[in-house]
Amino acid sequence: MRYVLRRFAQLVLVVVVVTFLAAVALRFLPGGNDVIVAIRSGGGVTPEQYQAVVEELGLDKPILSQYFSWMGDFLSGDWGTTWTTNQSISTEVKRALPISTYLMVYGQFVALAFAVPVAVWSAYRQNSRFDRVATTSAFGMLSLPNYIVAPVLMALFSVQRKWVPFPSTYHSLWDDPVAHFKAFVLPAATIAIPLYAGYMRLLRADMIGTLQSDFITTARAKGVGTRRLLFGHALRPSLFSLVTSAAVNIGSLMGGVVIVEAFFLLNGMGRLTVESIFRHEYPTVQYSVVILALIYVGINFVVDLAYAWIDPRVRAGRALG
Amino acid sequence: MSNIEIITDEESSFVPVAESKAQGRVKVRRRGRVAMWLAIVWLVFLTISAIGANSLPYVPHECEGSTSKCSTAIYGDINRIERAPVWAWFADPGKDIGTGADHTGLMGTDTNGRDIFARAMLGARSTLVIAGLAITLGLAIGTLLGMVAGYFRGWIDVFIDFLTTVMLSFPALLLAIFLVTFFNDPDSTGGAKTRPIWPIIVALVILSIPPLTRLVRANTIAYAQRDFVVAARSLGARGSRILFREILPNIVPTLLSFALTGMALLIVAEGALAFLGLSVESPTPTWGAMISSGTERLRNGVWWVSLMPALVMFLTVLSVNILGDVLAQRFNTREAIA
Numbered sequence: 001m002r003y004v005l006r007r008f009a010q011l012v013l014v015v016v017v018v019t020f021l022a023a024v025a026l027r028f029l030p031g032g033n034d035v036i037v038a039i040r041s042g043g044g045v046t047p048e049q050y051q052a053v054v055e056e057l058g059l060d061k062p063i064l065s066q067y068f069s070w071m072g073d074f075l076s077g078d079w080g081t082t083w084t085t086n087q088s089i090s091t092e093v094k095r096a097l098p099i100s101t102y103l104m105v106y107g108q109f110v111a112l113a114f115a116v117p118v119a120v121w122s123a124y125r126q127n128s129r130f131d132r133v134a135t136t137s138a139f140g141m142l143s144l145p146n147y148i149v150a151p152v153l154m155a156l157f158s159v160q161r162k163w164v165p166f167p168s169t170y171h172s173l174w175d176d177p178v179a180h181f182k183a184f185v186l187p188a189a190t191i192a193i194p195l196y197a198g199y200m201r202l203l204r205a206d207m208i209g210t211l212q213s214d215f216i217t218t219a220r221a222k223g224v225g226t227r228r229l230l231f232g233h234a235l236r237p238s239l240f241s242l243v244t245s246a247a248v249n250i251g252s253l254m255g256g257v258v259i260v261e262a263f264f265l266l267n268g269m270g271r272l273t274v275e276s277i278f279r280h281e282y283p284t285v286q287y288s289v290v291i292l293a294l295i296y297v298g299i300n301f302v303v304d305l306a307y308a309w310i311d312p313r314v315r316a317g318r319a320l321g
Numbered sequence: 322m323s324n325i326e327i328i329t330d331e332e333s334s335f336v337p338v339a340e341s342k343a344q345g346r347v348k349v350r351r352r353g354r355v356a357m358w359l360a361i362v363w364l365v366f367l368t369i370s371a372i373g374a375n376s377l378p379y380v381p382h383e384c385e386g387s388t389s390k391c392s393t394a395i396y397g398d399i400n401r402i403e404r405a406p407v408w409a410w411f412a413d414p415g416k417d418i419g420t421g422a423d424h425t426g427l428m429g430t431d432t433n434g435r436d437i438f439a440r441a442m443l444g445a446r447s448t449l450v451i452a453g454l455a456i457t458l459g460l461a462i463g464t465l466l467g468m469v470a471g472y473f474r475g476w477i478d479v480f481i482d483f484l485t486t487v488m489l490s491f492p493a494l495l496l497a498i499f500l501v502t503f504f505n506d507p508d509s510t511g512g513a514k515t516r517p518i519w520p521i522i523v524a525l526v527i528l529s530i531p532p533l534t535r536l537v538r539a540n541t542i543a544y545a546q547r548d549f550v551v552a553a554r555s556l557g558a559r560g561s562r563i564l565f566r567e568i569l570p571n572i573v574p575t576l577l578s579f580a581l582t583g584m585a586l587l588i589v590a591e592g593a594l595a596f597l598g599l600s601v602e603s604p605t606p607t608w609g610a611m612i613s614s615g616t617e618r619l620r621n622g623v624w625w626v627s628l629m630p631a632l633v634m635f636l637t638v639l640s641v642n643i644l645g646d647v648l649a650q651r652f653n654t655r656e657a658i659a
Contacts, residue, residue: 018490022491139643143639147616159620251490256492273492274498289491
C-alpha cells in the first residue's frame with residue numbers, strides 16, 4: 001500500500017511537470033504575445049485593445065501564476081472556449097476523445113487477436129514453416145511506416161473497390177454500428193499492422209523462453225494436452241513484456257496517430273492537438289496535453305499494479321522490500 | 322550425435338528435435354546470412370549513391386536548357402511529367418502532358434517531371450544524415466544517463482527515472498512540433514528560406530533519449546553486480562573509470578543493436594515529420610516528403626510517385642532492422658543478465 005501511494009504521488013508530479021513544460025513551451029513559441037493577441041482578436045488592434053487582450057488572457061502576469069490559474073480552471077472543469085471559433089474546449093475534447101479511444105481499442109484488439117495465437121504457435125513449433133513465414137512477415141511489417149500503409153489501403157479498398165467509404169465519417173457505435181465499423185476498419189488495420197508485428201515478436205521470444213522451463217516439462221510429463229499446456233500453463237508467465245508494451249502503446253496511440261487520423265479524416269485527439277498548435281489555439285493544446293499525459297501516466301500506474309497480478313513473484317518481492 | 326549439439330544451442334525448443342528439423346535450422350541460418358548480406362549490399366549501394374547523388378549518371382534524359390551541371394533530381398523536365406517506370410508495362414500513365422516516351426527512368430518521374438530515382442538517392446543523403454546524427458547523439462546522451470542511473474542508483478536514479486517519465490508522458494509528436502517550430506526562423510514561414518536541418522535532429526535526439534536511457538540502465542544494473550566490477554571497485558577504481566572501462570565495453574554490443582533499431586525508427590519518424598510539413602523544405606528532397614507529395618495522386622492510378630520512394634524507405638528500414646537483429650542475436654546477452 002505504501003508502494004502504491006508513493007508511486008501515485010510520483011505520477012501526479014509527472015503530470016504537473018509535463019503540463020508546466022507545455023505551458024512554458026507554448027509561451028516561448030515564435031511570435032509570442034503578438035501572435036496570441038492577433039489570433040484572439042482577429043488582427044488589426046490598437047495599442048489599447050492590445051493591452052486589453054493581454055490583460056484579459058493574463059499574459060502580463062508571471063508564468064507561474066498563469067500556470068496556477070490555468071490549473072485552477074482545469075480542476076474546476078471550466079475550460080473556457082477556443083480563441084478563433086469560440087467553441088467550448090471541453091466539447092471539442094469530448095468529441096475527439098471517443099474517436100481516439102475507438103481507434104486505439106480496435107487497433108489493439110486486432111493486433112492482439114492475431115498476435116497471441118500466431119506467437120504461441122510459432123514458439124511451440126519453432127523453425128517450422130509456419131514460424132518462418134510468421135517471423136519474416138512480422139519483420140517486414142515492422143519496417144512499414146503507417147504513412148505508407150494508409151494510402152495504399154485507401155487506394156485499394158476505398159478507391160479501386162468501393163468497399164469502405166472515404167472519408168471515414170464518424171458514426172456512433174450505437175446509432176449506426178455498420179457505418180461505425182466501416183469507418184474504422186481501414187484506420188484500425190493501419191494501426192494494427194506494426195502493432196501486431198511488435199507484439200508477435202515479443203510474445204514469441206518470451207514464450208520460447210517459458211517453454212524451456214522445468215514446469216512445462218513437468219506439465220507435459222503429467223500428460224497435459226497441448227492446448228492446455230500452451231494457453232493454460234505457458235501463456236501467463238510469458239505475458240510480461242507483451243502487457244508492458246501494449247500498455248505503453250495505449251498512451252502513444254491516443255495522441256500519436258496524427259498521421260493515420262489525418263489520412264482518414266478522423267478528428268481524434270492527435271489531430272485536435274496538432275492542428276491547435278498550427279492555429280495557435282494554445283488553451284486547447286494545453287488541455288489536450290494534460291489529458292494525454294493523464295492517460296499515459298494513469299495507464300502506467302495500472303500496469304505497475306497489474307504486474308503483481310500477472311507475476312506473483314513481483315508481489316512477493318514488494319512485500320519483502 | 323547431432324541432437325546433442327542442437328539441444329545445447331540457445332535457440333533450441335523444448336520439443337525433442339528430429340533429424341529433419343536440424344537440417345531445417347541450418348537452412349534458416351544460411352537464409353538469415355543471405356538476408357544480412359543483402360541488407361549490407363543495399364546500404365552500401367545507398368551510401369555510395371547518396372554521396373554521389375549529384376554526379377552519378379542515373380537519369381537518361383536531359384533537363385530543359387541543358388547545361389553540364391543540371392540535376393534531374395532538382396529541376397524537372399516539363400515534357401516528362403508523371404511518367405511510369407520503364408519496367409512497369411502494366412502502368413497506365415495517361416500521358417496527358419508533354420511528348421516523348423511514356424515510360425522513363427528506373428522509378429518514373431514525379432508531378433514536376435523530376436526523376437524519382439535520382440531524387441530518392443539525393444533524399445537518402447538528408448534522411449541518413451538526419452537519422453544517423455540523431456541516433457548517435459541520442460545514444461551518447463542516453464548511454465551516459467542510463468549508466469549513471471544504473472550504477473550509482475539512489476537519488477540520481479530516481480531523478481533520471483523521473484526525467485525519462487516526463488519525456489515519455491509528453492506526447493511525442495507534440496514535442497517534435499514544439500522543437501521544430503521553436504527553433505525555426507519565424508521568417509521561414511514565408512517559404513522562401515530553406516529550413517535548417519538541426520532542429521529536426523534535436524527533436525529526434527530528444528525523442529530517442531528516454532527509451533535508450535531505460536535500456537542502458539537495465540543493462541548497467543545487470544553488470545554492476547558482476548564480480549569484475551566489484552573487484553575493480555575494491556581496488557579503488559573511481560566511478561567514472563568503472564563506468565567507462567569496465568561496464569561500457571560490455572554493453573557496447575547491445576548498444577549497437579539498439580542503435581540500429583533506433584535508427585530505423587528515426588528514419589520513419591523523420592518521414593512522419595515531413596508529412597506534417599515540418600522536415601527540411603523542398604527543393605531538398607527527403608523520403609518522407611516525397612512519399613507525402615505523391616499520396617494525393619495515388620487515387621488517380623499514379624502510384625509510383627509515392628510508392629517508389631516508399632519502397633526505397635522500406636528497403637532501408639528493413640535492412641537496418643535486419644542488421645540490428647543480427648547483432649542482437651550475435652551478442653545475445655540474455656545469459657549474462659540472468
